[in-house]
Amino acid sequence: xxxxxxxxxxxxxxxxxxxxxxxxxxxxxxxxxxxxxxxxxxxxxxxxxxxxxxxxxxxxxxxxxxxxxxxxxxxxxxxxxxxxxxxxxxxxxxxxxxxxxxxxxxxxxxxxxxxxxxxxxxxxxxxxxxxxxxxxxxxxxxxxxxxxxxxxxxxxxxxxxxxxxxxxxxxxxxxxxxxxxxxxxxxxxxxxxxxxxxxxxxxxxxxxxxxxxxxxxxxxxxxxxxxxxxxxxxxxxxxxxxxxxxxxxxxxxxxx
Numbered sequence: 001x002x003x004x005x006x007x008x009x010x011x012x013x014x015x016x017x018x019x020x021x022x023x024x025x026x027x028x029x030x031x032x033x034x035x036x037x038x039x040x041x042x043x044x045x046x047x048x049x050x051x052x053x054x055x056x057x058x059x060x061x062x063x064x065x066x067x068x069x070x071x072x073x074x075x076x077x078x079x080x081x082x083x084x085x086x087x088x089x090x091x092x093x094x095x096x097x098x099x100x101x102x103x104x105x106x107x108x109x110x111x112x113x114x115x116x117x118x119x120x121x122x123x124x125x126x127x128x129x130x131x132x133x134x135x136x137x138x139x140x141x142x143x144x145x146x147x148x149x150x151x152x153x154x155x156x157x158x159x160x161x162x163x164x165x166x167x168x169x170x171x172x173x174x175x176x177x178x179x180x181x182x183x184x185x186x187x188x189x190x191x192x193x194x195x196x197x198x199x200x201x202x203x204x205x206x207x208x209x210x211x212x213x214x215x216x217x218x219x220x221x222x223x224x225x226x227x228x229x230x231x232x233x234x235x236x237x238x239x240x241x242x243x244x245x246x247x248x249x250x251x252x253x254x255x256x
Contacts, residue, residue: 022108023131024067024081025200025219027124028094029103029182034124037107040094042220044081067108069204069215079154079239080199080220090150091222098227099189103182104200104219106130126181132204132215133175136164138185139199140225140233142192149195149222157236158199162186174202190231198223 024044028035035041044066072078076085096102105124139160143152162185164173174180183200197220204215 022067022069023106023128023217025104025183025202025217026107027105028221029105029184030094030096030100034105035094037122037124038089038091040092040221040223041104042080042084042086042091042222043088044219045083045088067217069217071212071215073212073216074240074244076240078216078242079218080197081218084220085153087150093149093195093222093224095224095226096187098187098191098193098225098229101184101186102198102221102223103184104221105182129179129181130174130183130202130217131176132202132206132217133172133177134203134205134214135166135172136174136183136185136200136202138162139201140187140191141197141199143195143197145194149197152195152197154197154220154239156238157233158239158242159233159236161188161191161233172205176206187225188229188231189227190229191225191227191233192229192231193224193226195222195224197221 026037026041026043028040068082070077070082072082077083079085094102106128107125108128137160139158141152141154141156141158143149143156164183164185166172174183183202185200199218199220201216201218204217
């Protein structure tokens, strides 16, 4: 079969999209400044082929790139992503004023050959965007005052602070057609000061709604929230335990 140069270009582009359809959020964005890769974000290490296949029987075990989807809704990796209960290497803490907006910038990765992300700190690529459609949310968990964030396992209280739904009732705000590459969330002005894990999550709802087909893409940043907030966050939950595969939705949003 003969393939024209134009057809070859189309196939190459399609292959690029497929190879990079999985993504993560290794950058933060604050006041227009984009961080270095993994500067403030906990490194997410891919699940093994065996553990990935056991999590979702409906997906191929070959999807084990660093940013492969996460289907472990009720396990430890539901918090900050696979193998991110503690940082693989020390992560800096980003100072963020309560009431301000912080972004999580996306990045893709080729499945083959696997990259050693702990040795790769490339800059943000603005041409890459999130290829899936679904809701996004942000959560906070305050570390005890005597525990460094690099040693905090996230076993304290968590509360949801922001959500990006389908504002028009028809289309997800963060959808594949919108070509979005940064998820933005607002820290409630009443948030008490302190050191927090800030969890960001985007869900892929394009797989037909079958059991355990919703894909999670999440990341956790180390942040120090400043200000004079005296609010009492709630309702609170824990990871694992915040949700499971049978939940019809995730609500209860703390905003003040």
